[in-house]
Amino acid sequence: MTGYADDLALAHRLADAADAVSTARFRALDLRVDAKPDLTPVSDADTAVEREIRALLATHRPGDGLLGEEYGEQPAPGPDGRRWVVDPIDGTKNFIRGVPVWATLIALLEGDRPVAGLVSAPALGRRWWAALGEGAYAGRDLASGTPIRVSGVTGLTDASFCYSSLTGWEETGRLEAVLQIMRDAWRSRAYGDFYGYMLLAEGALDVMVEPELSLWDIAALVPIVTEAGGTFTDLAGRPAPGDAASGEISAIATNGPLHADILDRLGRATAR
Structure with a gap:
């Protein structure tokens, strides 16, 4: 593997773990929803997904920094400026209402520059991912990914x-x-x-x-x-x-x- 391939492979592992947690809580009758200080909703799925990702990164990338929506930044970015940025459930309002358009967002930054990203939307059965200089792909998982490309519309x-x-x-x-x-x-x-x-x-x-x-x-x-x-x-x-x-x-x-x-x-x- 070259470039960011190892990081993307890890991002898929993180997404696998996140999907297992979030799909088990999607449309759950006992889903707990609270309001954050800014009055936006947070469910027990949001916090559980982020805890799972944090635990895996602590094992597989202990030298990297981490910023998550629910638990903030801990630890600070590593000496090489690498840090992971995670939104455990993007689209929480959809999630809590049973709308299947929500996803876990996982990014790797070097300094302030996002160099790799993965979006996993398990209720849609689809993921998207990319890394700097390595193209963008979509599919159900890493093995089934196919290249994607923006449109050519000019007006x-x-x-x-x-x-x-x-x-x-x-x-x-x-x-x-x-x-x-x-x-x-x-x-x-x-x-x-x-x-x-x-x-x-x-x-x-x-x-x-x-x-x-x-x-x-x-x-x-x-x-x-x-x-x-x-x-x-x-x-x-x-x-x-x-x-x-x-x-x-x-x-x-x-x-x-x-x-x-x-x-x-x-x-x-x-x-x-």
């Missing part, structure tokens, strides 16, 4: 536009810009969370945007989109995840040819 009037929700864009003062994109696009849908980005990487849609994210929401998605041939920046045009240290993370992901137009429309909009 917004032919493009399928995806977004997370409109309320976040309203809060940034960019709602009218998003609505105009929706009017000009061939089609618009709000698939939300990880799924829009994965459909983009597969060429099933052409643009995915979100105004406000955390590092664990985005880190695993970046290598998959970019290795599939797409472009991924923040609203300021910086390569994703942008200025993660500031905590202000946003996303514009496109197939490439559409990026300048979308970035111009959203980046020039005046925030409140």
